[in-house]
Amino acid sequence: MTGFDVLTVGNAIVDIISRCDDQFLTENGILKGAMNLIDADRAESLYDKMGPAVEASGGSAGNTAAGIASLGGRAAYFGKVADDQLGKIFTHDIRAQGVHYETKAKGTTPPTARSMIFVTEDGERSMNTHLGACVEFGPEDVEPAVVAASKVTYFEGYLWDPPRAKQAILDCARIAHESGREMSMTLSDSFCVARYREEFLDLMRSGTVDIVFSNRQEALALYETDDFSVALDRMSRDCKLAAVTMSEEGAVIVKGDERIRVDAIQIRELVDTTGAGDLFAAGFLFGYTQGRSLEDCGRLGCLAAGIVIQQIGPRPLGSLAEAAREAGLI
């Protein structure tokens, strides 16, 4: 088994992306900026109301794997699609990016997961995800040799939504740590944190997770506080390393008593925030697995995030490695 820099694990999703105004969100009971979980009926009725859309492979951890590969890193991915047209599109896109992806597609029902993403004029995205085939993902989908061969295994907190994925993650953590590797997670979404707060804290405090990715809202939600510095201090005690994004204010890296601030990059136009956190994690983990300084890891994260928010869709259309070279970061 060739070595990998990063293995990512998550819900394999195709994004269906459209623009709307704030009123549409209100009228249709969509929580702005959040990942709203929806069932098949709601997915159908909401699609009927959605404007013309474009489709792109997504899924938080899938985007991160694609970003790492685009930077030149060796990436692998576990996630479940169905054997249908959207599943074939997902599979094509992640493999075409150079990511190792061999999770077996399962039947045609339920179908491949899709997320209807509404982008408002402020660039904010509001997601409505029907998990579909992702509910079938479980321990049998773990490729032990891939976990053992990956410097870091990274997973999304969203995996606590489908029923059997968490067992797969615990298996990954055991294999990774037995192989002297590290585990990392993203808290995913502040509402996801609210659903699984105690479990996420337990993952951190038990050492199941070494490196945590979060944004400001998720960090505050995790510690049920309004005080960001309190949240960072508590996070520094609960995990070895954390990287917390703060939208246009960049990010802060937290390691023990260290607080390393990194600025966001200058952007020309905010188009669509979809994938921002995923690509920050991609840049950071690429740097981390190349042995770069934490500050450089943060800069690579901010660069990748800054690029993806200037386009529609969750994965950069151009080469991140080229952009990083132009920015003098690699």
Place this chain on the structure above:
Amino acid sequence: MTGFDVLTVGNAIVDIISRCDDQFLTENGILKGAMNLIDADRAESLYDKMGPAVEASGGSAGNTAAGIASLGGRAAYFGKVADDQLGKIFTHDIRAQGVHYETKAKGTTPPTARSMIFVTEDGERSMNTHLGACVEFGPEDVEPAVVAASKVTYFEGYLWDPPRAKQAILDCARIAHESGREMSMTLSDSFCVARYREEFLDLMRSGTVDIVFSNRQEALALYETDDFSVALDRMSRDCKLAAVTMSEEGAVIVKGDERIRVDAIQIRELVDTTGAGDLFAAGFLFGYTQGRSLEDCGRLGCLAAGIVIQQIGPRPLGSLAEAAREAGLI
């Protein structure tokens, strides 16, 4: 039956869009700038070589219908998809744009047509179309009341590729003319013109088609000449009205001895030429069916085309009506 401004008829296609360099086109035998027809095996092998992509509903005449609706016109569309996920996406997108679309989807084999579109750095698109379910389109798909209720029925020359579509078009022409309506076509592609030159000329000279859309290359191919003014003169004798696009040089409208030149709009960045001709036709026909001057029709066409080439994908993501208002054209 409510009246329509324009009914468009064409191959119903979902676009799969990726970037590549010129070398990729050469290595894979893709004719640059053209619509290359491919079979199922070639579609599969080419998709294996294609980079990560995004998907968007397309199809030349479908894009035109969407553009007319986006301008505020009343549009209808005939075209055949399969009863599969891509077919549902196509159906959703054109209906969500406000276009009347009721052509019956047919089974799951062959699947909904897809076109793999490779966009090179110069913004040029090279298309590779697998016609799939489009080969099932025929006279039984003509909704006579819709044809009779549409001021203009517009179809794509590409319809001469599938086996039974031309009979549907001849039926449309009969109904339209019996109802005192007009017929319009686009020559589609210079290689398409080469395949069906005599038939296209016959459609024009017999009066089956009243209004012709073409680009410079197609006009030259139609008359097998290198002299553009000769092509325009001959075109003026073969149809009542023609609008010929000339890329960054705008367009020329040809009516008898009249030659009306319209400038292209200033663009910030050429991203992807996919849909340029389709949207020119949309703007022109919107103006035409609103009774605007031919010069204004041309301006509306150049505006819509100029907008779509500054984004990825063949249909404008924003409102064309808003853009036309800002430009003082409506």
